[in-house]
Amino acid sequence: MKNMSLLLFLFCLWSAACDKPEVGAPVVPTTPTASGKLIVYPAPGDLSSVEHLAQSNDYKVEVRRNGDTDYQTIFVYKTDNYWVDTYFGSKPKPQTAASFSSFAFSETAVDIKITCNFPANKVTIRPLNFGINPVQNGNVISFTLSEPKKVSIEVNDRSNPLFLFAEAPDVAPIAATHYYGPGVHHIGLQKTIKSNETVYIAAGAVVEGSFLIPYNTQNVSIKGRGILSMGEWKHESTAVSWLGAHSAIKANGVSNLQMEGLIIANSCGWTIPIYNSDNLTFNNQFKNLKLVSWNGNSDGFWVNGRNHLIDDCFIFNNDDIFMSHGATNCKISNIVAWGGPWGRLYWLSEQTSTSNILFENINLIGKDGGVAVILVDEEKGTKIAMSNITFRNLRIEAHPKTSSYNTNKFLVLNSGYKGVSNWLFENLTIDDKNVDEGDLLGTANSPINGIKFKNFKLGGAKVNSLLDANMDKNEFATGITFE
Structure with a gap:
């Protein structure tokens, strides 16, 4: 019996050793099923005191971890297209409303179920290159995400989209100088944030108002998963001073600014204008921000100063998505954007190089x-x-010409007093094609030189020349190449 027990003990040791991987051998990871983290944010409560922001009556959104049985309902907001242009006679954005919702997950895939409270005939989920193919069963749309994404779900047409912001879990600070918990908060215009202060807007919080970061401020943090909204104020002027006073988050000469996670809705003036007075704007980061605005002049980000990062952001607005008066050493990456009649994806203006x-x-x-x-x-x-x-991996799904003024050309370089050189467009894809896609017009004083297009596809075809690209140039634009 003792010998049998010893043999059994030795056999167990041998079996355990055989179950262990060899030293240095790869360990194949397993995909979590009904595990991982899914975070559903709290509802904001009564929104009746918040202008142009309400619970959506168009969509119900439910989520669950892949492998779970039961779904959880997430709160869906809705903002209506309330802007009226009384200045230049241009048209507002053609959408009538937009709904949006957000949640967080990690270490799991998630199943998403959307119920439309109206007849649903077809659905498109953008960006198209994400390759999300939903399953539609009547008015119910479902699909699965394996990683965080920001997507636009467009049912029947593009007039009433649902924006879904699926993001990584947040790490809330232990303490904040200005903390806004779930619920509605009215703070008024231009609440001042000083050096070394922190603002945290928690998930489920709706803060109506705006923030001002004064001249020469350092080390400010504005984070959270809640909403900053400005629907209370009407867009009443295009004057620079008025727009600055009615911007969502305005700063001038700021360094080491960290902004992350917020939804900024219904910006009255510019959304995030960062001035660079006295070259004091540097080392700022903007991550996982979601901008949803209707007003003219609702610029997204001002890229001024040096050494900035803008990453993983979503912008739906009606002016320039990125505006610059001069910047160096900046990276803008992983962006989903939908621009309006008033703006451009990128506008380079005057002031500094x-x-x-x-x-x-x-x-x-x-x-x-x-x-x-x-x-x-x-x-x-x-x-x-x-x-x-450099523009690398730029994909444009739609930029139609809508009028003789709204030509929506892809690229217009009027150098004037600006020397334009060494621009690279690599892996550029434009799904549609306009009759006129651009002008490269240098001057004797400021020529254009060294514009390279590498792997450029327009309307489904490879572009090998300016003629293929439907672009023109003059004698002061040289070194235009295609590969």
Whole structure:
């Protein structure tokens, strides 16, 4: 019996050793099933005191971990297209409303079920290159996400989209100088945030108002998973001073600013204008921000100063998505954007030189008008340089010409007093094709030189020349190449 027990003990040791991987051997990871983390945010409570923001009556959204049985309902917001243009006679964005919702997950796939409270005939989920193919059963749409994504769900047409922001879980701070918990908070215009202060807007919080970061401020953090909204104020002027006073988050000469996670809705003026007075704006980061606005002048981000990062953001607005008066060493990456008639994807304006700017993994899922997608203006003044600008993996799904003014050309470079050189467009895909896609117009004083297109597809066809691209140039634009 003792010998049998010893043999059994030795056999168990041998079996356990055989179950262990060899030292240095790869361990195959397992996909979590009915495990991992799914975070459903709290509802905000009574929204009756918040202008142009309500619970959506168009969509019900439910989520569950892949492998679970029961779904959880997440709160869906809705903002209506309330802007009326009384200035230039241009049309507002053609959408009538937009709904949006958010939740967080990690270490699991998630199943999403959307019930439309209206007849659903077809559905498109953008960006198209995400390859999300939903299953539709009557008015119910379902699909699965294996990683966080920001998507636009468009049922029947593009007039009433649902934006779904599936994000990684947040790490809330232990303490914040200005904390806003779930519920509605009215803070008024331009609440001042000083150096070394933190703002945290928790999931389920709706803060109606705006923030001001004064001149020469450092080390500010504005984070959270809640909403900053400005629907209380009407867009009443295009004057620079008025727009600055009615911007959602305005700063001037700020460094080491961290903004992350917020939804900014219904910006009255510009959304995040960051001025660069005295070259004091540097080392700022903007991550996982979601911007949803209707007003004209609702610029998304001002890219001014140096050494900035804008990553993993969603912008739906009606002016420039990215605006720059001069910047160096900045990266803009992993963006989903839908622009309006008033703006451009990127507008380079006057003031100071711009160099070493990288746009990478940009999905422009819509452009509802405007003069151009990318624009350098002809303006008089001190000669400046705009060099070493790269667009890599830029995908444009729609940029139709809507009028004689809203030509929506892809690229307009009017150098004027600006020296434009060494621009690279690599892996550029434009799904549609306009009769006129751009102008490269240099001057004797400020020529254009070194514009390279590498792997450029337009309307499904490879582009090998300016003729293929439906673009024109003059004698002061040289070194235009295609690979």
